[in-house]
Amino acid sequence: MNTPPKKIVIASRESALAMWQAKHIQSRLQALYPTSTVEILGMTTTGDQILDSPLARIGGKGLFVKELEQALADGRADLAVHSMKDVPMNLPDGFAMAAIGEREDARDAFVSNDFDSLAALPDGSIVGTSSLRRQSQLQARFPNLKIESLRGNLQTRLRKLDEGQYAAIILAAAGLIRLGLESRIRELISPQDSIPAVGQGALGIEINASRTDMIAVLAPLNHPATAACVEAERGMSRALAGSCTVPIGAYAQMKDNSITMTGFVASVDGKEMVKEKVTGSIENPEKLGQLLAEKLVALGANRILATLDTH
Numbered sequence: 469m470n471t472p473p474k475k476i477v478i479a480s481r482e483s484a485l486a487m488w489q490a491k492h493i494q495s496r497l498q499a500l501y502p503t504s505t506v507e508i509l510g511m512t513t514t515g516d517q518i519l520d521s522p523l524a525r526i527g528g529k530g531l532f533v534k535e536l537e538q539a540l541a542d543g544r545a546d547l548a549v550h551s552m553k554d555v556p557m558n559l560p561d562g563f564a565m566a567a568i569g570e571r572e573d574a575r576d577a578f579v580s581n582d583f584d585s586l587a588a589l590p591d592g593s594i595v596g597t598s599s600l601r602r603q604s605q606l607q608a609r610f611p612n613l614k615i616e617s618l619r620g621n622l623q624t625r626l627r628k629l630d631e632g633q634y635a636a637i638i639l640a641a642a643g644l645i646r647l648g649l650e651s652r653i654r655e656l657i658s659p660q661d662s663i664p665a666v667g668q669g670a671l672g673i674e675i676n677a678s679r680t681d682m683i684a685v686l687a688p689l690n691h692p693a694t695a696a697c698v699e700a701e702r703g704m705s706r707a708l709a710g711s712c713t714v715p716i717g718a719y720a721q722m723k724d725n726s727i728t729m730t731g732f733v734a735s736v737d738g739k740e741m742v743k744e745k746v747t748g749s750i751e752n753p754e755k756l757g758q759l760l761a762e763k764l765v766a767l768g769a770n771r772i773l774a775t776l777d778t779h
């Protein structure tokens with residue numbers, strides 16, 4: 469029996485997207501457990517505060533989850549809602565991912581006020597993104613575009629575009645869709661042309677590993693197909709020791725009880741890129757990810773990774 473706590477507290481970042489995601493989980497839990505009170509504890513993370521340097525330089529994904537984990541550790545919160553994309557490949561000891569929610573559109577989106585598509589951008593146009601993954605894949609296809617850094621939450625990034633600092637920006641479709649900003653998308657970039665970030669579009673629900681009671685409480689929120697795909701993607705990234713400090717991406721899809729996954733590793737300028745595809749059973753997604761990593765290594769992934777400045 470999942471007997472839920474009388475009060476369930478959700479830790480969340482305070483950005484509009486994080487709050488949307490937390491409220492989404494809040495309403496699902498409230499519907500499942502009408503006699504519980506479900507509250508959101510909003511918190512600012514280091515990743516939200518440092519906006520002037522590329523994430524890759526200031527320490528990466530962990531910056532968005534550490535404060536939330538602190539709230540789980542000291543019992544102020546029962547669960548934390550994350551974009552799986554922002555969750556480091558290895559959780560610190562004492563934490564566990566209790567559920568992974570159904571994936572929203574995993575694709576990257578082209579957003580511009582003046583142009584309909586990437587292909588329509590004139591040479592020399594400035595495209596805003598701080599994602600090395602987006603940068604390398606863009607530069608591989610369009611070497612004459614200029615990439616400039618773009619940090620901040622979704623609203624901040626859209627404001628910077630609207631202020632005219634960029635001809636276009638690239639954002640995750642999922643965030644725009646969740647915030648009701650789908651109309652800003654001018655073109656959805658196919659996952660072949662811009663392999664998404666590991667976990668892009670999926671929500672993860674993290675708990676204090678000692679709270680075994682919460683596993684059953686949260687089980688109805690788990691979407692097994694998404695969970696298997698995200699585990700496969702994270703398996704690849706983990707095997708390659710990938711992080712957001714290197715251009716890396718993976719996208720898994722489930723069909724008829726098998727998973728097909730494409731992954732890549734590249735140089736920042738996109739001139740060197742290894743890309744491979746695997747298909748396997750859903751029995752061991754992590755292992756399928758490792759297989760893809762091995763194939764990428766055979767193609768020279770480690771040579772590319774070694775040339776990247778990962779401090």
Ligand SMILES: NCc1[nH]cc(CCC(=O)O)c1CC(=O)O
Pocket residue numbers: 551552553554622638639640641642643667668669670671
């Ligand atoms: N890097 C921040 C971040 N983390 C998750 C999303 C989008 C939503 C998602 O992928 O679930 C975004 C914004 C973006 O990349 O445009």
